Amino acid sequence: MSHEITLTVNDQAYTRVVDSRLLLSDFLRHTLNLTGTHVGCEHGVCGACTVLLDGVAVRSCLTFAVQAQGHAVTTVEGLASDPAHLHPIQQAFWEAHGLQCGFCTPGFLMTLVPFLHENPDPTEAQIRDALSGNLCRCTGYQFIVDAVRLAAEKLRAAPAGAAGGGL
Amino acid sequence: MKPAPFEYYAPATRDDALALLAAHGGEAKVLAGGQSLVPTMNFRLAQPAILVDLNGIADLFGIAEDAGGGLRIGAMTRQRTVERSPLVATWAPLVAEAMPHIAHPQIRNRGTFGGSLAHADPAAELPALAVALDAQMHTQRAGGARQIPAADFFQGLFTTALEPEELLVAVVIPPLPARTGTAFAEFARRHGDYALVGAAAVVTLDAGGAVAASKLVLFSIGDGPIVAHPAAAVLDGTLPTGSAIAAAAAAAAAAVDPPSDIHATAAYRRHLVGVLARQTLTRAVDRALANAG
Numbered sequence: 001m002s003h004e005i006t007l008t009v010n011d012q013a014y015t016r017v018v019d020s021r022l023l024l025s026d027f028l029r030h031t032l033n034l035t036g037t038h039v040g041c042e043h044g045v046c047g048a049c050t051v052l053l054d055g056v057a058v059r060s061c062l063t064f065a066v067q068a069q070g071h072a073v074t075t076v077e078g079l080a081s082d083p084a085h086l087h088p089i090q091q092a093f094w095e096a097h098g099l100q101c102g103f104c105t106p107g108f109l110m111t112l113v114p115f116l117h118e119n120p121d122p123t124e125a126q127i128r129d130a131l132s133g134n135l136c137r138c139t140g141y142q143f144i145v146d147a148v149r150l151a152a153e154k155l156r157a158a159p160a161g162a163a164g165g166g167l
Numbered sequence: 168m169k170p171a172p173f174e175y176y177a178p179a180t181r182d183d184a185l186a187l188l189a190a191h192g193g194e195a196k197v198l199a200g201g202q203s204l205v206p207t208m209n210f211r212l213a214q215p216a217i218l219v220d221l222n223g224i225a226d227l228f229g230i231a232e233d234a235g236g237g238l239r240i241g242a243m244t245r246q247r248t249v250e251r252s253p254l255v256a257t258w259a260p261l262v263a264e265a266m267p268h269i270a271h272p273q274i275r276n277r278g279t280f281g282g283s284l285a286h287a288d289p290a291a292e293l294p295a296l297a298v299a300l301d302a303q304m305h306t307q308r309a310g311g312a313r314q315i316p317a318a319d320f321f322q323g324l325f326t327t328a329l330e331p332e333e334l335l336v337a338v339v340i341p342p343l344p345a346r347t348g349t350a351f352a353e354f355a356r357r358h359g360d361y362a363l364v365g366a367a368a369v370v371t372l373d374a375g376g377a378v379a380a381s382k383l384v385l386f387s388i389g390d391g392p393i394v395a396h397p398a399a400a401v402l403d404g405t406l407p408t409g410s411a412i413a414a415a416a417a418a419a420a421a422a423v424d425p426p427s428d429i430h431a432t433a434a435y436r437r438h439l440v441g442v443l444a445r446q447t448l449t450r451a452v453d454r455a456l457a458n459a460g
Binding site: 001003019020021022023026043047050056057059061062066067111115133 | 177208209277
């Protein structure tokens with residue numbers, strides 16, 4: 001059963017025909033070729049596929065593409081305007097070695113965008129709680145926590161809106 | 168594609184949703200937050216022929232003080248909204264205390280209050296809270312509505328009193344009696360995992376400081392929420408001293424018959440029941456004393 005859907009992804013409008021059973025994660029990766037959103041467990045445990053749906057962090061593997069009709073999706077591709085100008089959270093992950101293989105990183109980044117917006121100066125306990133739904137098999141999380149602290153510093157220092165698109 | 172094919176409907180009104188359920192009955196599955204349903208569809212453990220998506224029905228969302236006192240929570244209200252609601256913190260502090268234990272922030276952003284209740288996972292927090300607080304489940308079907316007490320709503324493993332064409336539309340949580348305290352605790356190996364054991368306690372004191380009524384509800388140790396009647400039998404009518412609470416907790420632990428699985432043995436779960444019963448009853452009594460002024 002097919003449906004025509006219109007939505008915005010990273011502020012760009014798309015209209016596509018999708019099967020009702022197509023997951024939002026597969027829509028982003030296979031239909032729109034936005035492969036920055038990674039697919040790990042595909043049952044909501046690992047957090048790799050986290051995207052923003054109307055600004056809220058959700059699992060794209062637990063949402064059908066057809067449900068995104070009329071909504072705004074933001075993926076990791078929407079964070080930086082070009083590779084030379086990383087989003088402050090990306091820059092912090094780079095500087096603090098908050099990743100090794102990088103597979104889980106898009107999910108961490110998208111989880112952190114709304115978290116750091118709501119909590120500009122989080123405690124370590126708050127950071128670990130916020131990241132509890134994202135699995136990383138490489139880092140042991142310590143450098144990720146360091147990266148979040150650094151990202152919070154960078155975001156507090158950045159002029160409002162400097163990250164682009166309100167992100 | 169992971170899930171099996173299905174027909175998808177996104178009704179804009181409650182009546183449209185009820186008409187779809189009336190027409191398709193047992194073939195249709197209701198899609199709320201999807202945080203339990205979609206994983207089972209991705210594994211093809213569930214292959215519903217029809218999904219009726221409630222996310223576009225505005226009047227199923229929201230939290231309000233109920234006309235009859237207490238709190239009315241729309242079935243589609245996101246768990247994250249419940250977690251952050253000042254009304255919930257005021258009227259149902261037990262719910263506010265438990266919400267952060269449900270899965271992870273991204274799941275609560277999407278998961279709904281009513282969806283978790285209708286799913287009736289025996290390891291889930293919300294069914295136990297509904298039973299502890301004597302919540303009323305408000306349901307509708309085409310041409311009819313009814314209220315189901317939480318105690319009658321949960322009928323076993325992933326089974327509720329809901330008929331296939333019936334929709335859970337709201338949950339009403341009555342106000343707590345005077346001199347009442349509540350407490351929640353669960354034990355999980357990692358935060359956000361399903362609990363090995365969870366407990367919710369509600370204690371009401373009389374004017375003399377003795378326990379007028381108590382209720383301890385356990386979850387994740389059987390087919391659904393379990394009311395620990397032996398604990399109440401020990402505690403009710405007594406002064407809630409440390410030793411009385413310890414005796415009540417021991418009675419709760421002695422009465423349960425928890426399962427063994429790869430996560431924990433039955434003996435360990437029984438031990439946890441005793442520990443969590445004592446913790447929650449103690450805190451509920453302390454809070455009841457504080458509420459008694």
